[in-house]
Amino acid sequence: MIISSDLEVAVAEPEEGRPSRGLLRGLLAPKVMFGVVIVGFFILLAIFGPILVHTDPGTVTSARLQPPSLKHLLGTTQQGQDVLTQVIYGARISIEVGFGAGILTTLWSVVVGLTGGYLAGTGSELLSMFSNVFLVIPSLPLVVILAAYLPNSGSTGIIIVITVTGWAWGARVLRAQTLSLRRRDFVEAARATGERSIKIMWYDILPNEVAIITATFLGSVVGAILTEASIAFLGLSSVTEWSWGTMLYWAQVSGAELARAWWWFVPPGLCIALVGTGLAFINFGLDDVINPRLRADGTSARRWRRTRALAAALTFAGTRSRLVAARSRSARPALAASASAALSPARTAANPSESSPSAAGTVRQPVLQLRNLRIEYGSGVPVRAVNDVSLTLHRGEVLGIAGESGSGKSTLARAVTRLLRPPGRIVSGDMIYTSRSGRELNIAGLADAELRKFRWEEISIVFQSAMNALNPVLSLGTQIDDVLRTHRPAMRRVQRAQRVCELLQLVGISPDRASAYPHELSGGMRQRAMIAMGLALDPEIIVMDEPTTALDVVIQRQVIETIMGLRDQLGFAVIFITHDLSLLIELSDTIAIMYAGRIVELAAASQLYDRPLHPYSQGLLGSFPTLTGPRRELAGVPGYPPDMRRLPGGCSFQPRCQQAFGPCAGSVPLLLSQPAAATPAGAATAPAPQVACFLYEGNGAAGPGGGLASSRETVTGGSHA
Numbered sequence: 087m088i089i090s091s092d093l094e095v096a097v098a099e100p101e102e103g104r105p106s107r108g109l110l111r112g113l114l115a116p117k118v119m120f121g122v123v124i125v126g127f128f129i130l131l132a133i134f135g136p137i138l139v140h141t142d143p144g145t146v147t148s149a150r151l152q153p154p155s156l157k158h159l160l161g162t163t164q165q166g167q168d169v170l171t172q173v174i175y176g177a178r179i180s181i182e183v184g185f186g187a188g189i190l191t192t193l194w195s196v197v198v199g200l201t202g203g204y205l206a207g208t209g210s211e212l213l214s215m216f217s218n219v220f221l222v223i224p225s226l227p228l229v230v231i232l233a234a235y236l237p238n239s240g241s242t243g244i245i246i247v248i249t250v251t252g253w254a255w256g257a258r259v260l261r262a263q264t265l266s267l268r269r270r271d272f273v274e275a276a277r278a279t280g281e282r283s284i285k286i287m288w289y290d291i292l293p294n295e296v297a298i299i300t301a302t303f304l305g306s307v308v309g310a311i312l313t314e315a316s317i318a319f320l321g322l323s324s325v326t327e328w329s330w331g332t333m334l335y336w337a338q339v340s341g342a343e344l345a346r347a348w349w350w351f352v353p354p355g356l357c358i359a360l361v362g363t364g365l366a367f368i369n370f371g372l373d374d375v376i377n378p379r380l381r382a383d384g385t386s387a388r389r390w391r392r393t394r395a396l397a398a399a400l401t402f403a404g405t406r407s408r409l410v411a412a413r414s415r416s417a418r419p420a421l422a423a424s425a426s427a428a429l430s431p432a433r434t435a436a437n438p439s440e441s442s443p444s445a446a447g448t449v450r451q452p453v454l455q456l457r458n459l460r461i462e463y464g465s466g467v468p469v470r471a472v473n474d475v476s477l478t479l480h481r482g483e484v485l486g487i488a489g490e491s492g493s494g495k496s497t498l499a500r501a502v503t504r505l506l507r508p509p510g511r512i513v514s515g516d517m518i519y520t521s522r523s524g525r526e527l528n529i530a531g532l533a534d535a536e537l538r539k540f541r542w543e544e545i546s547i548v549f550q551s552a553m554n555a556l557n558p559v560l561s562l563g564t565q566i567d568d569v570l571r572t573h574r575p576a577m578r579r580v581q582r583a584q585r586v587c588e589l590l591q592l593v594g595i596s597p598d599r600a601s602a603y604p605h606e607l608s609g610g611m612r613q614r615a616m617i618a619m620g621l622a623l624d625p626e627i628i629v630m631d632e633p634t635t636a637l638d639v640v641i642q643r644q645v646i647e648t649i650m651g652l653r654d655q656l657g658f659a660v661i662f663i664t665h666d667l668s669l670l671i672e673l674s675d676t677i678a679i680m681y682a683g684r685i686v687e688l689a690a691a692s693q694l695y696d697r698p699l700h701p702y703s704q705g706l707l708g709s710f711p712t713l714t715g716p717r718r719e720l721a722g723v724p725g726y727p728p729d730m731r732r733l734p735g736g737c738s739f740q741p742r743c744q745q746a747f748g749p750c751a752g753s754v755p756l757l758l759s760q761p762a763a764a765t766p767a768g769a770a771t772a773p774a775p776q777v778a779c780f781l782y783e784g785n786g787a788a789g790p791g792g793g794l795a796s797s798r799e800t801v802t803g804g805s806h807a
């Protein structure tokens with residue numbers, strides 16, 4: 087990759103480490119400032135107060151129980167000691183204990199909560215049990231017991247006691263939050279891009295928990311100051327060390343309340359309350375700063391400038407075209423057809439594969455072959471969500487998969503990318519990937535390390551809901567950059583930034599939106615950003631599971647045009663899943679129709695459009711109105727999708743099929759190629775359609791050439807094939 091010196095300069099300039107204006111503005115918000123002033127005052131008092139005040143707080147004088155005066159601003163104790171001096175000295179221990187215990191408690195909570203929540207298995211259960219045990223132990227008696235064993239250990243002992251008794255609640259909350267986050271699509275996406283567990287925890291989950299961690303920390307500080315005061319008040323700590331707690335202890339044992347010496351116990355109590363108030367204000371204000379959704383200025387000025395500079399440099403130097411051309415897989419067959427040409431109405435009418443890299447006289451090279459794939463969920467009576475699926479995806483081909491809800495489309499997509507979650511499991515079958523060099527590997531058998539490298543390099547996935555699949559607290563640029571950092575550790579930062587801009591431009595997003603957060607983008611932009619992420623490493627296959635379902639038709643068209651334009655430009659193959667058969671016919675080369683976990687028809691898109699063979703495909707196509715021609719009643723598919731746990735015997739579609747006849751209830755029809763005569767005239771170059779239905783000659787009982795029953799699975803009612 088060539089990087090111009092102009093670009094380096096353009097990037098270097100805004101990198102000078104000035105704090106971002108957005109963050110600074112957030113920190114300067116009145117609530118935060120108010121809290122910072124209060125807490126800052128006490129921290130300064132704790133650090134410098136004892137240095138500036140030369141009097142010993144324990145010095146006894148004859149001025150006993152004096153109310154506040156010019157000589158003693160906060161009055162004196164029964165021993166004639168100066169209350170102000172004791173408050174200043176007391177601040178040191180109280181603040182030290184508060185922040186010391188706050189930091190340790192929070193750190194331990196984060197380690198236990200995050201690790202226990204993210205990692206499954208015995209380790210996670212043990213950590214959960216460990217924190218539950220500490221939660222049910224009454225903390226005050228435990229504090230009293232522990233403090234009794236460490237009477238002369240000073241503030242260090244108290245910090246240890248408070249940490250031991252105070253971490254469990256924070257760990258529990260963080261564990262619950264992590265358990266919920268680890269199932270989210272953006273964590274799944276991070277896992278799919280090959281990031282390691284530790285990095286996912288650190289970069290993807292932790293930033294989403296900053297608000298909770300901050301609240302835990304600030305709560306722990308206040309709690310620690312109060313606990314220290316309570317321990318001291320009970321006389322369980324060293325009462326000769328001055329803290330706000332020991333002041334209250336001496337005031338109580340000396341009967342300050344009875345003597346109406348309010349100036350003795352009110353100042354330390356007020357100090358504790360003020361520190362708590364200050365921390366609460368910081369907490370409220372920080373929530374607005376940390377959460378990009380609540381931040382008024384969600385984007386950092388520094389990053390805006392950097393990405394703008396990059397965009398300008400890219401345009402100036404014309405690097406985009408150079409970078410695209412210089413990519414490692416530039417040898418791919420690039421098509422002249424533009425995105426709009428790919429979507430022209432003529433294409434839907436003609437054989438789509440004529441304009442695809444896989445046709446036009448070239449040899450169709452397989453890139454992915456599924457062989458007798460079976461996937462089940464659960465045990466006992468398992469749901470066989472994908473049943474004996476075999477198909478071939480060719481290089482540069484768009485393979486559309488359609489079918490009603492629950493037919494197994496997403497399960498198939500997740501299996502191909504090895505992202506199936508338990509209780510889903512691949513029971514049998516192979517998924518053979520063929521690289522450009524002709525090397526074959528079985529995706530089903532890849533070990534974890536191989537899988538991390540394989541996924542996203544060779545096959546990537548665009549999830550259904552872009553809002554869920556993008557990390558809400560990381561900017562777009564950071565998320566794409568993460569993929570590059572994981573897979574291209576040798577790339578320099580400037581190269582990665584340049585690639586991010588290039589990818590965003592490829593999908594029609596202005597590079598200066600790299601610093602935007604997901605919530606700042608429209609639905610279509612988010613989906614295109616997901617596509618940009620999927621393209622980051624130039625994969626051979628992109629799996630798209632309903633990438634446009636939640637979008638309106640205008641945005642849907644933009645996204646589809648983007649995908650098709652990129653496919654034509656870069657030559658990757660696409661597995662496109664949707665309910666929308668009319669959309670699939672427009673964009674796919676080949677379409678697979680799924681019903682009850684099986685492929686019931688596999689044909690070129692034009693073949694399926696012109697002459698659907700399977701009664702289910704006919705029903706699906708009959709569900710869409712046409713814009714031209716005479717008005718007709720929509721037929722649709724009668725009945726409901728089957729219960730996957732109790733499929734009917736024989737052909738699963740039989741209860742809904744209006745053409746069902748004798749053999750349909752006896753055995754499962756196989757997916758078999760139809761003779762060339764079945765293909766429409768003029769489509770001789772298209773692959774022969776395959777259909778799983780007894781109606782068709784060559785597939786069994788219906789035609790004179792039947793007789794496949796011996797090789798067919800015989801089904802007893804109510805069980806799986």
Ligand SMILES: Nc1ncnc2c1ncn2[C@@H]1O[C@H](COP(=O)(O)OP(=O)(O)OP(=O)(O)O)[C@@H](O)[C@H]1O
Pocket residue numbers: 463464469471489490491492493494495496497498508509510665730
């Ligand atoms: N975690 C799971 N546990 C048990 N069964 C599951 C699980 N996930 C999916 N299934 C079942 O597997 C079958 C296929 O589900 P899948 O999500 O693949 O369908 P789909 O075709 O993608 O549907 P949709 O179009 O609604 O997204 C369904 O019957 C579903 O109930």
Ligand code: SF4
Pocket residue numbers: 700701702737738739740743744745746747750755778779780781
């Ligand atoms: S095999 Fe029979 S029930 Fe199944 S789709 Fe064909 S005709 Fe209908």
Ligand SMILES: [Mg+2]
Pocket residue numbers: 495496497631
């Ligand atoms: Mg699905």
